[in-house]
Structure formats: C-alpha cells, structure tokens
Amino acid sequence: MSxxxxxxxxxxxxxxxxxxxxxxxSWNSALFILNMGLISAIMALGVNLQWGIxxxxxxxxxxxxxxxxxxxxxxxxxxxxxxxxxGGPRLFLGLALGAASILAVVMAYAKLPKGWARxxxxxxxxxxxxxxxxxxxxxxxxxxxxxxxxxxxYLGGLGLPVLIAWPVGGLFAAAAAWVIGKTALGLxxxxxxxxxxxxxxxxxxxxxxxxxxxxxxxxxIGIPRPLPYEIDLQADPxxxxxxxxxxxDPMTASTLYVKIxxxxxxxxxxxxxxxxxxxxxxxxxxxxxxxxxxxxTAARAMGKNVTARHLQVFVLGSAICGIAGAMMTTMDSxxxxxxxxxxxxxxxxxxxxxxxxxxxxxxxxxxxxxxxFLWVQVEPLGAGLMNIITMPMAEDSAIRAHLLExxxxxxxxxxGVFLLVMLRFSPKGLIPEK
Amino acid sequence: MDFLxxxxxxxxxxxxxxxxxxxxxxxxxxxxxxxxxxxxxxxFAHGDTMAFGxxxxxxxxxxxxxxxxxxxxxxxxxxxxxxxxxxxAVLMVGTDRMVYRFYRQKxxxxxxxxxxxxxxxxxxxxxxxxxxxxxxxxxxxGERFIIKVRDFKQMTGLDEGLAIKTTQGITVVTAIVxxxxxxxxxxxxxxxxxxxxxxxxxxxALLSGINxxxxxxxxxxxxxxxxxxxxxLYGLDKSFKPFVYFQLLLPIFAAAIVxxxxxxxxxxxxGFVIAFSEVTVTYAWxxxxxxxxxxxWAPEGLVQLLSTEYKFxxxxxILVIVLLIKPTGLFKGKAL
Numbered sequence: 001m002s003x004x005x006x007x008x009x010x011x012x013x014x015x016x017x018x019x020x021x022x023x024x025x026s027w028n029s030a031l032f033i034l035n036m037g038l039i040s041a042i043m044a045l046g047v048n049l050q051w052g053i054x055x056x057x058x059x060x061x062x063x064x065x066x067x068x069x070x071x072x073x074x075x076x077x078x079x080x081x082x083x084x085x086x087g088g089p090r091l092f093l094g095l096a097l098g099a100a101s102i103l104a105v106v107m108a109y110a111k112l113p114k115g116w117a118r119x120x121x122x123x124x125x126x127x128x129x130x131x132x133x134x135x136x137x138x139x140x141x142x143x144x145x146x147x148x149x150x151x152x153x154y155l156g157g158l159g160l161p162v163l164i165a166w167p168v169g170g171l172f173a174a175a176a177a178w179v180i181g182k183t184a185l186g187l188x189x190x191x192x193x194x195x196x197x198x199x200x201x202x203x204x205x206x207x208x209x210x211x212x213x214x215x216x217x218x219x220x221i222g223i224p225r226p227l228p229y230e231i232d233l234q235a236d237p238x239x240x241x242x243x244x245x246x247x248x249d250p251m252t253a254s255t256l257y258v259k260i261x262x263x264x265x266x267x268x269x270x271x272x273x274x275x276x277x278x279x280x281x282x283x284x285x286x287x288x289x290x291x292x293x294x295x296x297t298a299a300r301a302m303g304k305n306v307t308a309r310h311l312q313v314f315v316l317g318s319a320i321c322g323i324a325g326a327m328m329t330t331m332d333s334x335x336x337x338x339x340x341x342x343x344x345x346x347x348x349x350x351x352x353x354x355x356x357x358x359x360x361x362x363x364x365x366x367x368x369x370x371x372x373f374l375w376v377q378v379e380p381l382g383a384g385l386m387n388i389i390t391m392p393m394a395e396d397s398a399i400r401a402h403l404l405e406x407x408x409x410x411x412x413x414x415x416g417v418f419l420l421v422m423l424r425f426s427p428k429g430l431i432p433e434k
Numbered sequence: 435m436d437f438l439x440x441x442x443x444x445x446x447x448x449x450x451x452x453x454x455x456x457x458x459x460x461x462x463x464x465x466x467x468x469x470x471x472x473x474x475x476x477x478f479a480h481g482d483t484m485a486f487g488x489x490x491x492x493x494x495x496x497x498x499x500x501x502x503x504x505x506x507x508x509x510x511x512x513x514x515x516x517x518x519x520x521x522x523a524v525l526m527v528g529t530d531r532m533v534y535r536f537y538r539q540k541x542x543x544x545x546x547x548x549x550x551x552x553x554x555x556x557x558x559x560x561x562x563x564x565x566x567x568x569x570x571x572x573x574x575x576g577e578r579f580i581i582k583v584r585d586f587k588q589m590t591g592l593d594e595g596l597a598i599k600t601t602q603g604i605t606v607v608t609a610i611v612x613x614x615x616x617x618x619x620x621x622x623x624x625x626x627x628x629x630x631x632x633x634x635x636x637x638x639a640l641l642s643g644i645n646x647x648x649x650x651x652x653x654x655x656x657x658x659x660x661x662x663x664x665x666x667l668y669g670l671d672k673s674f675k676p677f678v679y680f681q682l683l684l685p686i687f688a689a690a691i692v693x694x695x696x697x698x699x700x701x702x703x704x705g706f707v708i709a710f711s712e713v714t715v716t717y718a719w720x721x722x723x724x725x726x727x728x729x730x731w732a733p734e735g736l737v738q739l740l741s742t743e744y745k746f747x748x749x750x751x752i753l754v755i756v757l758l759i760k761p762t763g764l765f766k767g768k769a770l
Contacts, residue, residue: 057545059478130739183754187761189545190476190695194687195757198750201684209743342680343559347552354549409563416556420533423550 007362007431014369021377028252031259033376038266039328041368044352045273045361046320051350052358052433053281054313055293057193060180062345063200064318066207067176068169068325069335070214075165076224076330077157083147083212087140088155091212094137101129144212154215162224166269166326173322174315176203181314186307192314200346207337220335227261230254262331269327270365273320277361289313290359321349343412348375351419357429366431374418375411382410440725442586442594452706452713454602454671457609460705461664462682463689464616464698465657471633471696472653473534475547480661480686482558485679486525487662488669489566491518492573499575507577508604509670518666522658529554530654538650555680562676571674576600601670612663613702616656620698625652633696681746685712688749692756694763703764708749716742 018037022030043061050056108125112118145153176199184195207214214220233239233254243253280286292299292306300306329335348371356367386407390400422429462484469477477483494514498504505513533554537547580603583595620626625648632639632649640646665679672678689708693700718736740747756763 055545057548183757187757190548191691191757191761193476193478193548194684194691195750195753198684198688198746198753201681201746202744202750205743205746209741343556347556350549350552351556406564406567409560409568412556412560412563414560416553416558416560419553419556420550423546423553424533424536427546 003431003434007366010366010370010430014366014373017373018369021373028255028259029376031256031263033373035259035262035266035331036328036376037369037372038263038270039324039331040349040352040372041365042266042270042273042324042327043321043349044356044364044368045270045277046317046324047349047353048317048356048358048361048364049277049280049320050314050317051353052360052364053286053289053293054310054317055189056185056310056314056317057189058196058314058317059193059346059350060196060198060200060203061321061349062340062342063196063203064173064176064321065325065328065345066200066203066337066340067172068166068322068327069329070207071169071172071322072162072165072223072326072329073214073220073335074157075160075168076162077220078159080147080152080154080156083144083152083155086147087143090136090140091144091155094133094140097129097136098133101126101133104129141212149211149218152215153218154212154220161226162330163226165330166323169326170319170323173325174319177315177318178311181311185310185314197342197346200342204337204340207335207340214335214337217338219337221333223329223333223335225333226265226330227258230258233257266327269323273323274361274365281361348415351415353429354419355422355429357431357433359433360429360431363429363431363433367429370430371415371418375415378411378414379408382407382414385410436593436725439592439594440722442590442592442596443721443725446594446596448710448713448717450596450598450602452710454599454605455713456706456709457605458664458668458671458705459682459685459689459709460702461609461612461660461667462686463693463701463705464613465660465664466686466690467693467696467698467701468653468657468660470690471698472629472649473538473547475544475551476687476695478548478551478683479555479558480657481680481683482555482562482676483522483526483658483661484665484668484682485562485674485676486558487518487522487658488665488674488679489562489676490521491515491662491666492566492571492669492674494518495573495575505576507600509574509576509601511573511575511666511670512604515663515666518662519659522662523655525558526654526658527651530650538646559676559680566676568676571669573674574601574670599671601667605667605671608663608667612660616660616698619656625649629653684746685709685749688753691753692763694765697763697765700763700765707764708752711752712745712748715739715748716745 014037018030018034021033043065046064047058047061050058105122105126108122109118112121144155147153180192180195180199184192208216210216211218230251231254234250239254239257240250243250246253248256288299288304289309291302292304292309296306352367352371353364354367355371356365357363383404386403390397390403393400462480465483466477466480469475469480491511491514494517495509495511498510498514503513504510533550534547537550577600580598580600581596583597586596587593618626620630628639628644629649629652631642632644632646636646639649665674668679668682685708686705689704690701691704692707693702693704716738718738720733720735720737723737724732
C-alpha cells in the first residue's frame, strides 16, 4: 500500500472508531472524544513542531496548556469592580516593581566587576527590590482576596469575548517559552527537558496559589461560552421544532448541538494550524530547521544561527500548546488548576507525537486522535477485563475489590507499553516523516 | 538578644530538617548522576523507581507488622529495606534487558533514551498506582523521637526546644553509610574502577577489555539500591504518595545538575544546596530574628520569603542560575 493510501486508511480507522463509539456507547461520548481529540491533535502539532522538526525536548507542555487556560479567565471573565477598588492599581504597581527589581538585579550583575563586589552588590539589590515589592504587593493581594472570597476574591478578567482568549493564550505560552528558551537552549538537550519540567510545575503552583489572579484551588467556574447554553436552546421553540423534525428530544439535541458547535470551531483552528505548519514544513525555513536537527554542526558551518532558530521554533510550538489549552478551558467553561496532571497533559502528548510519527504533521494529528481514543476507552476496557478475571473470586473478596479499583490505572500501563513497543518496532511512528 | 535560643530555633526548624532532606535528595541525585555517567541519559523514570522501591518496602513492612516482627525502637521499614532493594533491582535489570539494551546495541542518541525512559516511567507509575493506589500511605513505626522538645528544655533550661525525629537521625546515618560504601566501591574495587573508567572514556574502557554489560548491570543494581533507600527514607520522614515521588524529580535533577551531572561528589553537594535553599527560603524567620535583634526591631510579619507551595520554584531558580552562570555545575560534571 502506498504511503498516501496508508494515511487515508489510518484516518478512516479513527473515523470508524469514533462513529463506533457513537453507535455502541452514545453520541455524546463520541463527540466528547472527537472534541478532545481535536484539542489533543493541536497540542501534538505544537510538540511535533518542537520535537519532530527541530529536535527540542519540551517536557513542560502542561504548563503552557495551563497558561492558555489562565488566558481564558483573564480575557473573558467579567471584572470584579470591588476588588479593583480594593487593591487593583496597587497590585499592578507591586508587579511592576517586581519586574523592575529583576531588571535591576540583571543590570547589577552585568555592570559590576567580577568577584565579591558583584556577589554583594547583586545580593543587596535583590534584597532591597524584594522587600519593596513585597511591601507594596502583599497588602494589595490581601485586600483583593478579601473581597467576597466565596464568589470572587480575585480581580476578574477583562470581560471580552472568549474567542479572543485563544490567541491570547498562545501569547502567554509564547512569553513563558521565550524566557525558558533564553535560559536553557544552546546547552545540552536534557537541560531544556528539565527546565521545562520545572517551569510547568511552577506555573501550576502559581495557578493554585495566586488567588487574586485565578482564584487558586477555588476554581473559576462559569467562563463565558462562544456558543449558546443548552437551557436557552431547550427554551427556544424553533430549536425544539427542528430537533423534533430530526426525531430527537430537545435535551439530547441541545447537548449535541453545543458539542458539534465546539467540534466545528476546533476543527477550523486545527485546519488553520495544519495548513500553516505544512507550509512552514515545506518552506525554506522548514528545510533549514530539519537541516539543523539532522546536523547542527553543519548547519552552523553554513552560517545558520542555531540557537536563535531553536528559540523561534520552541516559542511557536509552545504558543500552539497555549492555544489548545485556552480552547480546552473554554470547552470545560471552568479553570481547575488541580486537574493539571503531568502524565495526562505532558507525557500523554509525547505518546501521541511518537506514536503518530514525529516530524510528520498529519502523523501527530493522527496520534492525537488515536491515543486520546485509547486513553478514554482503555479505562472501561480495563474494568471489563478485571471483571472477567475476578469473576471466579468471591463477591466480597478483598483482592477482587482491589483489582477492580486499580483498573483505572491500567491506562498508564497501557500507554507506557504502547510507547515502548512503538519506539522499538516502529520508531518512525504510524505515518513516518517523508 | 538571646543567641542561644535563636540557635536552637534555627537548628530545630532549618538545620536538622535541611540535613535530613538534603541527605534524601543527595541519595536520589546520586542515582540520577550514576545513570547519566554510565548510560549517558537523564532518567526520567527515577522518581517512579523510587516510588516502586518504597512501595515494596511499605508492603513488606505492613506484612511484618501484621505478623508481629518489629525492629525495637527503629522503624520496621529498615528490616524490609533489603527486600525492597532486591525487588527494585530485579525490576531495573529486567527493564534494562527488555528495553534499554536494544538501544545500547544500536548506539542510540541520548535523547532517544530519554523518551524511552518516559515510557518506562508510565509503566512504573501505572504499576505502583495499580498495586498500592495513588493515596498517602503511612508506614513509620517505632520510637518517634531521639530527643523530645520537653526533654531538651529540661536538660538545657532554654526557652526553646529542640526535637530530633528518629527518621531524621536514621536518614543521616544511613546516607553517610551508603555514600561511604558507594565511594569505597567506586574507588577501590575492580568493578567500581571499571565503572569509572567506562564513564570517563567508553572507547578506551572497551579497548582495555572492560565488559560493558557487566558495568551496566552493576550500575542498575546500585541505582536500584540508592533509589529504594532514598525513597524509603523520604517516605519515613514525610509520607509515601506516588505523585510526590514524581514531583521529587525536579529537586533531584536540580541537585544533580547543580553539582555537575555525572559527578557523584557534586550530586551530594547539590542535594544539600537545594535542600537548604528550599528550607531557608520557605521558613518563617520571625522567631529567630526576634531573638537576635533588640526588641524594638522585632519584625511584624512572618519574614517568610516564599510560601511553602513554591518550594519547587526554589530548586528551579537555582537550576536556572547555575545553567546561566556555570552550566557544568559546581563540580565539573561528566565523568564519574
């Protein structure tokens, strides 16, 4: 079978799997898999840009995804006027002072002569800057967080349409990626991996603890939607009539309508990003990136600035992850910092890219859908398998209860085995790079 | 002004916890650094390896407790430790045979190993959660304290008390013994020397007839022991939760890099640098300062630089500073 034929066949298989879910389980869960599959495919596209095309190891995808989620809150939630009155301007003054002190520390490091003078000077600047910043910031934070903590206790957002948050999420992620890239790129490849792992943990810690910004573990719920609410649809007579025309009850019809709406929106974003990525891949820029990946020394000898190109592609890939993160939070209409788990949001994306075919955009999209499908479906399968295995055991057996309870973790195991088997027997992935 | 009381507070809340935590990180970082030195890749499965070893220790401890075996005033877990090390060693060597050896024969790039270790991490994480579940488990028993706050106050007549937990004492003693044995092994035995030679210059080592498979086998055995011991000590001191062990990956890597990847001495120094920075930055200094300065100057706030939730930020910032200023680490990395 030709390569193109194989690609078509694999994508057809994904379609069959999702439609099969619709027929066997329910159309609601099929659409859920489809929508999250679309988002996963976008994340995989971003990581593929970094790893498949440039050979950069980003182990902090979770952080960039979470930044996208934060963007949704900051852009689309209504501002909380009381909180702004209580300490908004002072809070921003504090943040500005913090940024200024970091700048001052960097300046001090650059200007002072090497040796003890530099160490002491930098320490003094850092201590003064830190104390001023905290002095301005802390009371403001307390004042903001004291405003109706059960419902708000944060500054809120800008109250803009939520779709604006998607590109903004990308910008947030890009900014974080730029800082990380500046520090860790140009060193050994493992260092970037560890630095990104660190920044992602810190971003999650910030989301969990800075209540004035994201309400922390109290979660932000009711983020505005780009689509109508199910309740409104059910109350709309013309919608009910059309649903009845299709032979659906209004309840099911409204949920399907919303889910399909998201699916269309996500598909448009994925389509745009895919076209851009393909154009980039086949442009002189894409050829240069692959040349750098395959032989850095040769690329350097040809006069290419490897570190700058790496920084560029790292920022772009992270921005795509940020966009996907904003889309996901929009679909959930809530930001729950506690739900960001590295296995799910970082390492699973890696499985998608490797399994799909690193270096091939279509491959990572396929991996996104396929691995997401497996991730969702292995759990019920594992539970079913455990039920069969434990059938002969007594109803109240402790081992049986334990095995059934542990079935949920089968999917971690499955994903690990899946990744290792692919790496060993088909390291180029399902749709290899051309 | 009361320096003695200030010193006691400092020892109680900063120095002793810092030493214990530093020893745990040092043992973890030694494992990472050995894998890096001999097999030349950053092992992302190390945190979950620690979790696996500790899990076996926890299970054996529970079994021992249920049949009534105890270790007197010491935690039963110490008796269970050899079983945990053996199980982890079997797992490590098995993983090497089934997974890593293939890539070694192909002479794969270090990055490929790193991704392979992600797969191994997934499997181990699944295994641990499948067997013992994702929740907190406590398995510490025996005498809780070496010195209690009240006894210390009676002994010295000071206002402030000092407590040393048994687990802290055990951690430090075990760490010293393990490190001493490890360095003796690396410097004085034939296998240890061949490991160092292999790490220093692979081609030269192969040329002089060192069997690479043997070196790799010993490395995994040592790493299994180090990971299990580090994990068990951490679990005894705090508690055992699989996800926390994954999160330890960051301070452990930071320690190994700060000290210089591949350098065992550096790993130990790095462990203490990271641990003490974490403890000092997240400690509320109010009490110590109140004792040291005149009453009028006593601070109003807690004088805590960062809240404890940001302890990972500390290891990260140190890591970034070292990467920016001295990427090879405090001690020159690379060779064992």
